[in-house]
Amino acid sequence: MDKPLKKIWLDTDPGFDDWLTMLLLGSNPEVDWLGVSIVTGNAPVDITYDNALRIKAHDGLSVPVYRGCEQPLAGAIETAQRILGDSGMPTTGAILPPGAAVDAPGHAVDALIAAVRTHPGEITVIAIAPMTNIATALAKAPDIAGKIVEIILMGGSTDQGNHTAAAEFNIYADPEAADVVFRAGIPLRMFGLNLCRQLLVTNVEVERLRALGTARATMLAGYLEAYVRIRSSDGSVPMPMYDPVVALYLEAPELFQFLPAHVAIELKGELTRGMTVCEFRVPRRAPVTTQVAHLADGPAAIELLMQRLSAILA
Numbered sequence: 001m002d003k004p005l006k007k008i009w010l011d012t013d014p015g016f017d018d019w020l021t022m023l024l025l026g027s028n029p030e031v032d033w034l035g036v037s038i039v040t041g042n043a044p045v046d047i048t049y050d051n052a053l054r055i056k057a058h059d060g061l062s063v064p065v066y067r068g069c070e071q072p073l074a075g076a077i078e079t080a081q082r083i084l085g086d087s088g089m090p091t092t093g094a095i096l097p098p099g100a101a102v103d104a105p106g107h108a109v110d111a112l113i114a115a116v117r118t119h120p121g122e123i124t125v126i127a128i129a130p131m132t133n134i135a136t137a138l139a140k141a142p143d144i145a146g147k148i149v150e151i152i153l154m155g156g157s158t159d160q161g162n163h164t165a166a167a168e169f170n171i172y173a174d175p176e177a178a179d180v181v182f183r184a185g186i187p188l189r190m191f192g193l194n195l196c197r198q199l200l201v202t203n204v205e206v207e208r209l210r211a212l213g214t215a216r217a218t219m220l221a222g223y224l225e226a227y228v229r230i231r232s233s234d235g236s237v238p239m240p241m242y243d244p245v246v247a248l249y250l251e252a253p254e255l256f257q258f259l260p261a262h263v264a265i266e267l268k269g270e271l272t273r274g275m276t277v278c279e280f281r282v283p284r285r286a287p288v289t290t291q292v293a294h295l296a297d298g299p300a301a302i303e304l305l306m307q308r309l310s311a312i313l314a
Contacts, residue, residue: 013041024247037108043088053099068108093222135177156276167274262286
């Protein structure tokens, strides 16, 4: 008897590493990808939505893409454009051509609610962006919390941050939304910066893509090269790979190890707003809310990523 496909929903803010995640999910024969909700994150939602539609058209993805929340639940919009540029997707080569102007009708929050209610107890939500859409859906339809199998998220950290000294970007951009999600009672699986720093890409991976020689591989290599250069102007310093870790976990869970924890979101700290406070002394000090990824076979995970991209782009 064939194994049933794993139903997933992706919440994202493309972003180059979001693009890689979409490529991996779109080529995974074991998942049934129901939809994509777009949110303000790496750039305002008008830009991240446009990026998603460029990716969809360029790579022939058939999944519906829904435009989502423009503003965080509280506070001002915080993007990563000061690092990633206006588009949120820098490149050293050709730019992704335009996609459609619009895609699936309706708001992303309503689409997510409808999907979970249509498939109760079946959908795993993949969250690789600020969690404004998900928190808004939970506020609008509290019943869906008990109908989501699990939320697998790239966000947070067990140690230092990246957007601030204490906070990772996806959480910092809307900590109130993250707080709603982490308090909702939904099983959570967190891939934080501490884990992603074990998966490193360099100019070696850039040249592996270029060596494929296809137009799609050459274009992606330009984006990967710009990504690697975030840390150093010449790409000599290895760069952590962030969002694709969730898609790699879906395909090869044996590459990752987890610790149970209670994770709380800091909302008030002058220096620590957006911090994911991880209490590992569970259940003695607090109930378990989250499986926190703490160890990965980083070289094997990056090799799997490159093998899959090579197969997709050949």
